[in-house]
Amino acid sequence: QSALTQPRSVSGSPGQSVTIPCTGSSSDIGSYDYVSWYQQHPREAPKLIIIEVTKRPSGVPDRFSGSKSGDTASLTISGLQPEDEADYYCCSYVGSYFTDVVFGGGTTLTVL
Amino acid sequence: QMQLQESGPGLVKPSETLSLTCTVSGGSITSGYYYWAWIRQAPGKGLEFIGSVSQNGVTSYIASRKNRVTLSVDRSKNQFSLSLSSVTAADTAVYYCARQGGVAAIYYYYYYMDVWGKGTTVTVS
Numbered sequence: 001q002s003a004l005t006q007p008r009s010v011s012g013s014p015g016q017s018v019t020i021p022c023t024g025s026s027s028d029i030g031s032y033d034y035v036s037w038y039q040q041h042p043r044e045a046p047k048l049i050i051i052e053v054t055k056r057p058s059g060v061p062d063r064f065s066g067s068k069s070g071d072t073a074s075l076t077i078s079g080l081q082p083e084d085e086a087d088y089y090c091c092s093y094v095g096s097y098f099t100d101v102v103f104g105g106g107t108t109l110t111v112l
Numbered sequence: 113q114m115q116l117q118e119s120g121p122g123l124v125k126p127s128e129t130l131s132l133t134c135t136v137s138g139g140s141i142t143s144g145y146y147y148w149a150w151i152r153q154a155p156g157k158g159l160e161f162i163g164s165v166s167q168n169g170v171t172s173y174i175a176s177r178k179n180r181v182t183l184s185v186d187r188s189k190n191q192f193s194l195s196l197s198s199v200t201a202a203d204t205a206v207y208y209c210a211r212q213g214g215v216a217a218i219y220y221y222y223y224y225m226d227v228w229g230k231g232t233t234v235t236v237s
Binding site: 003032034035036038040044045046047048051052057089091092093097098099100101102103104105106 | 147149151158159160161163164172174208212214215219220221222223224225226228229230231
């Protein structure tokens with residue numbers, strides 16, 4: 001399976017909003033709502049922040065939101081804070097076996 | 113609170129087999145509807161899903177690596193393991209173990225990783 005496509009980097013100022021797109025295909029994002037997002041700070045393990053396209057696990061601030069249109073899922077971070085500076089990865093079920101997933105290439109968010 | 117911890121050699125020679133174990137604490141590997149996954153991250157690169165195993169030993173691997181990967185589970189020790197044979201420098205990475213959860217629909221789709229280990233660095237050299 002090919003990796004999902006994300007921009008290598010995005011940036012924003014504190015208090016602003018940024019959106020990170022994640023483009024897949026009709027075989028993954030386009031066919032299923034089984035999209036998750038992860039935040040990874042340097043030298044740390046990834047942290048789950050969005051499941052099922054739009055849902056936030058317990059403890060994740062509501063500044064993080066997800067959406068989907070066609071083959072593209074998006075993560076929006078509102079009210080940017082310095083601690084949001086991290087790498088973000090999307091991940092989608094790929095429809096071959098019921099546990100197979102593929103990650104996006106990752107996007108580095110810089111808070112200016 | 114469930115915790116996962118990877119363990120294994122940090123250095124493996126080319127052509128040999130990389131073997132890692134993930135120990136689950138704070139919960140049972142047999143509880144709930146979960147698979148137990150391995151993900152890796154090469155230096156400076158993104159995350160790559162390797163495969164996952166159920167509490168009953170049912171396995172799923174990424175097709176491109178299927179012939180080199182073996183996943184197993186030891187319920188008595190609350191552990192699951194990864195073996196990757198014939199390693200090369202391209203297998204140098206941080207290896208993470210994780211709990212793979214999902215949602216019941218027509219089938220049960222396991223598609224997100226909600227609990228992660230801290231990762232262990234494996235160098236092939």
